[in-house]
Amino acid sequence: MRIRVLISAAALCAGLSACVTPAPPDSVVGDYLSARLAARNNDVEAAAGAFSEAQQKAPGSLEIRRNAFYFRLAAGDYDQAMALAETLARDENAGDGGLARAVLGARAIKDGRYAEAKRLIRAARTEGFPTPAANIIEVWAVAGAEGEEAALEELRAMPGDEYRGFYPLHAALLSENMGRMEDARSAYQLAVMAFSGSAEIEAYGEFLEREGDDAATRDYYELLASQDGYAHFAGLAGLKRLDDGRRPQGPRDVSPAQGAAIALYSLASGVLQDTYRRREAAEEAGFRVGEADYNISLAMARLALYLDPEFDDARRFAGSILNVYGDHEEAIKALAMVPSSSPYYEQAQIEIAGAHEAMDDTDAAIDTLLATIRSQPDSVDVRLSLAGLFASKDRHREAAAVMDKVIADLPDDPRPTAWRYYVTRAASLIEVDEWKRAEADLKRAVDIAPEEATALNYLGYSWAERGENLDEAFALIEKAVALEPTSGAIIDSLGWAHFQLGDYEEAVGHLERAASLEPSDPTITDHLGDVYWRLGRHLEARYQWRRVLELEPDEDLAARVREKIVRGLPALGETKS
Numbered sequence: 066m067r068i069r070v071l072i073s074a075a076a077l078c079a080g081l082s083a084c085v086t087p088a089p090p091d092s093v094v095g096d097y098l099s100a101r102l103a104a105r106n107n108d109v110e111a112a113a114g115a116f117s118e119a120q121q122k123a124p125g126s127l128e129i130r131r132n133a134f135y136f137r138l139a140a141g142d143y144d145q146a147m148a149l150a151e152t153l154a155r156d157e158n159a160g161d162g163g164l165a166r167a168v169l170g171a172r173a174i175k176d177g178r179y180a181e182a183k184r185l186i187r188a189a190r191t192e193g194f195p196t197p198a199a200n201i202i203e204v205w206a207v208a209g210a211e212g213e214e215a216a217l218e219e220l221r222a223m224p225g226d227e228y229r230g231f232y233p234l235h236a237a238l239l240s241e242n243m244g245r246m247e248d249a250r251s252a253y254q255l256a257v258m259a260f261s262g263s264a265e266i267e268a269y270g271e272f273l274e275r276e277g278d279d280a281a282t283r284d285y286y287e288l289l290a291s292q293d294g295y296a297h298f299a300g301l302a303g304l305k306r307l308d309d310g311r312r313p314q315g316p317r318d319v320s321p322a323q324g325a326a327i328a329l330y331s332l333a334s335g336v337l338q339d340t341y342r343r344r345e346a347a348e349e350a351g352f353r354v355g356e357a358d359y360n361i362s363l364a365m366a367r368l369a370l371y372l373d374p375e376f377d378d379a380r381r382f383a384g385s386i387l388n389v390y391g392d393h394e395e396a397i398k399a400l401a402m403v404p405s406s407s408p409y410y411e412q413a414q415i416e417i418a419g420a421h422e423a424m425d426d427t428d429a430a431i432d433t434l435l436a437t438i439r440s441q442p443d444s445v446d447v448r449l450s451l452a453g454l455f456a457s458k459d460r461h462r463e464a465a466a467v468m469d470k471v472i473a474d475l476p477d478d479p480r481p482t483a484w485r486y487y488v489t490r491a492a493s494l495i496e497v498d499e500w501k502r503a504e505a506d507l508k509r510a511v512d513i514a515p516e517e518a519t520a521l522n523y524l525g526y527s528w529a530e531r532g533e534n535l536d537e538a539f540a541l542i543e544k545a546v547a548l549e550p551t552s553g554a555i556i557d558s559l560g561w562a563h564f565q566l567g568d569y570e571e572a573v574g575h576l577e578r579a580a581s582l583e584p585s586d587p588t589i590t591d592h593l594g595d596v597y598w599r600l601g602r603h604l605e606a607r608y609q610w611r612r613v614l615e616l617e618p619d620e621d622l623a624a625r626v627r628e629k630i631v632r633g634l635p636a637l638g639e640t641k642s
Contacts, residue, residue, distance in 0.1 A: 106356065150168045170202060326372035508524065521542070
């Protein structure tokens with residue numbers, strides 16, 4: 066079940082300095098314009114500073130004060146954010162979607178002023194603060210003031226069936242606080258089925274560990290480890306704890322502040338996923354989407370960390386957003402605080418390496434990954450990231466050597482997810498002209514994951530491009546297309562394989578479909594131009610090649626396309642001069 070997270074227009078406007086508002090006084094125009102530019106470029110720290118400067122010079126400007134508050138919160142400047150929230154909460158025209166009162170309510174919960182927290186959160190909800198998070202924060206305020214039993218009754222009475230999937234985790238936490246372990250078990254299981262966020266997945270595993278059910282716990286963590294994303298990391302960390310004999314001691318005792326932090330983090334994650342899906346859909350439709358705006362999610366993650374400074378996943382989450390924003394130094398600071406005992410440690414280190422690489426410090430990126438491997442020698446994902454880094458720098462022999470270790474440590478009957486290790490090594494082996502070794506890896510990938518479209522496609526395409534095993538090659542690619550019929554990349558492979566064999570009439574339909582599915586992909590667009598040229602449709606070919614240059618291709622592809630726009634493709638049988 067996917068929870069629909071609702072943000073009011075007013076709440077969103079609080080985070081967007083481009084909203085239509087009266088112009089600031091002339092005396093602060095410079096600071097205001099600097100703040101808006103920083104906000105547009107997702108420089109959260111600079112925006113917070115510039116809006117604060119403008120606010121001090123024009124304390125009567127509501128729009129500037131609202132933005133100063135919002136960006137101070139997103140930057141994690143809690144004291145200044147709270148002070149500004151107090152002024153906004155006193156203004157009936159604040160227009161912040163209830164965010165100021167929600168922040169003050171969080172502070173009240175942290176300080177143990179639960180009745181005040183409940184009043185503030187209810188007011189925030191009426192002003193537009195998202196209902197699921199507001200409901201849960203209110204429940205934890207009740208828990209602090211009246212106890213878990215009253216909180217559970219409040220939770221059961223909460224209206225809105227569309228939000229029900231958001232509630233089971235908190236019912237589980239409250240039940241376990243009360244020692245009702247069977248009720249807690251049922252609620253944890255429902256939470257995993259209903260929402261399946263990182264908080265739900267991790268909480269149920271830790272519950273099984275505390276209960277001492279080793280067989281069920283291992284089965285659960287092995288299932289998680291076979292998946293992707295945060296489930297994978299949580300599963301690996303859980304298995305390591307079991308192997309090391311480090312079981313949590315005693316029942317979990319979640320405070321109202323920690324419970325509210327989990328609610329805010331779930332809101333942050335839900336909003337980010339929704340924003341990402343919308344951006345992805347727009348990109349697939351060929352629209353330019355501009356810079357990502359995850360400020361609401363960042364602000365909620367910061368507020369969760371204010372309530373629970375030990376919330377490792379919220380810290381990793383905030384660091385990830387800062388990395389996306391290009392604020393790599395701040396991202397490194399946040400991610401470096403994730404401890405090695407956390408299930409998110411390896412992921413945090415991978416992202417730290419990515420931040421170093423984005424700052425053109427490849428040596429620091431490599432050193433980060435190597436240090437993590439030394440401290441976490443069984444970390445397959447860190448090795449996979451190191452191999453990818455080497456490959457991106459054309460250091461393919463080093464990339465293959467890293468994967469040699471990963472593959473050597475695999476059991477005789479590896480999990481199907483191991484296909485990616487073989488494909489990764491094969492890709493680098495192809496680059497250094499070790500085709501036979503690469504072919505063996507690709508065959509092994511298909512053997513262990515016969516329903517994995519990427520593995521099927523990679524082997525089939527490689528054979529077709531080389532003119533080998535053509536019947537089997539096309540069978541593999543066609544199976545990959547059947548498994549993922551909306552994958553533009555895989556359909557492109559089928560069309561390009563036909564192109565390589567000179568079957569242009571067959572190729573063009575597949576390439577047109579691939580381009581319609583992924584209109585913003587420069588490589589697919591380039592292939593479509595090539596097949597149009599071979600079919601004598603030269604005007605259409607040049608149109609597609611010009612589109613490639615609009616899609617920000619890498620320099621090698623851009624150079625080839627510029628030459629084709631001028632010269633076209635060489636005649637069949639000719640070599641390019």
